[in-house]
Amino acid sequence: MNGAFFKTMARAPAFGFAGAPLDRVSERRDDAASIAALRARPDARAVLIARDMPILPRGAPPLAPFFPIAEIERLGGARFEALLGIEAAGAPVFAALLPDGAVELVADDSDGFLDRRRLVVPGRDDLVPTDLRSIATQGLVGADALAVLGQAKAILSWHARHGFCANCGAATRTAAAGWRRECDVCKAQHFPRTDPVVIMLALDGERCLLGRQSRWPKGMYSCLAGFVEPGETIEEAVRREIREEAGIACGEVAYLASQPWPFPSSLMIGCFVRALTREIVVDGDELEDARWFQRNDVMAMFDRRHPEGLSAPMPMAIAHHILRVWAESSV
Numbered sequence: 287m288n289g290a291f292f293k294t295m296a297r298a299p300a301f302g303f304a305g306a307p308l309d310r311v312s313e314r315r316d317d318a319a320s321i322a323a324l325r326a327r328p329d330a331r332a333v334l335i336a337r338d339m340p341i342l343p344r345g346a347p348p349l350a351p352f353f354p355i356a357e358i359e360r361l362g363g364a365r366f367e368a369l370l371g372i373e374a375a376g377a378p379v380f381a382a383l384l385p386d387g388a389v390e391l392v393a394d395d396s397d398g399f400l401d402r403r404r405l406v407v408p409g410r411d412d413l414v415p416t417d418l419r420s421i422a423t424q425g426l427v428g429a430d431a432l433a434v435l436g437q438a439k440a441i442l443s444w445h446a447r448h449g450f451c452a453n454c455g456a457a458t459r460t461a462a463a464g465w466r467r468e469c470d471v472c473k474a475q476h477f478p479r480t481d482p483v484v485i486m487l488a489l490d491g492e493r494c495l496l497g498r499q500s501r502w503p504k505g506m507y508s509c510l511a512g513f514v515e516p517g518e519t520i521e522e523a524v525r526r527e528i529r530e531e532a533g534i535a536c537g538e539v540a541y542l543a544s545q546p547w548p549f550p551s552s553l554m555i556g557c558f559v560r561a562l563t564r565e566i567v568v569d570g571d572e573l574e575d576a577r578w579f580q581r582n583d584v585m586a587m588f589d590r591r592h593p594e595g596l597s598a599p600m601p602m603a604i605a606h607h608i609l610r611v612w613a614e615s616s617v
Contacts, residue, residue, distance in 0.1 A: 303436030308371025368464025381438035533567025
């Protein structure tokens with residue numbers, strides 16, 4: 287890889303789960319009367335989630351995953367609600383986490399990578415609980431709706447996992463239109479978490495470094511990734527993760543783009559990094575394999591024509607676009 291690549295690389299396109307077309311109106315969240323008035327509007331709508339799965343209307347895609355506010359009560363009420371924002375036309379959009387009893391589990395073929403639970407809404411054949419990865423990969427909703435679903439899943443997953451104060455252990459309550467939790471015992475305030483994750487492509491001239499985890503679909507290779515640790519910069523995390531997982535020392539880091547990743551709530555920070563060494567030493571814990579690939583290898587993986595049957599991540603993931611930016615670059 288030469289230095290010109292970092293100066294001339296094209297920016298990746300918009301990613302799945304990004305670009306929700308809502309004004310988040312964060313300045314109004316502490317105005318309870320204003321929030322109540324928004325919820326009471328006849329055009330107010332809600333995204334519904336139960337047992338971590340969005341609920342979709344039955345039909346042919348693209349589907350509209352928005353329901354009248356009254357549907358929340360019809361399905362048993364909400365454990366938690368949050369105001370996601372206001373559409374350009376003025377309609378407010380809320381997210382509601384339904385009680386677990388609103389759906390029934392009829393089968394579970396999950397494999398550790400894909401959520402293959404089959405849930406039903408009793409007595410409602412018009413509704414289909416569907417895991418968010420399937421919604422994204424199958425194009426069941428449009429790009430804007432997918433971003434709203436990702437936002438809803440992230441904030442509601444946080445509520446479901448943070449019902450108690452991390453400071454004193456007492457139960458907390460929702461506040462600020464669902465964007466804060468408060469402890470009435472010690473007065474601590476808790477805000478939604480977004481966990482930063484670096485996802486990067488190490489480059490050595492005309493080769494890139496890809497790895498795979500054992501739980502991934504057979505033959506799929508992707509960029510290396512890992513959580514940013516406290517007291518660490520993005521650049522330091524990029525270098526550390528590649529050294530730990532593949533034994534490669536790295537130098538110059540260049541940022542490409544980021545992607546919200548609501549599984550449950552991360553921000554994927556896409557980067558390129560210059561490899562300084564070439565000998566791969568797989569850690570055997572995070573990765574089961576890592577290899578250097580040429581551009582033509584990556585293009586063959588995209589087209590599902592790699593001679594070894596290898597594949598790349600789906601377009602819903604930022605890893606796909608990081609790889610494509612490099613593979614289609616001439617520098």
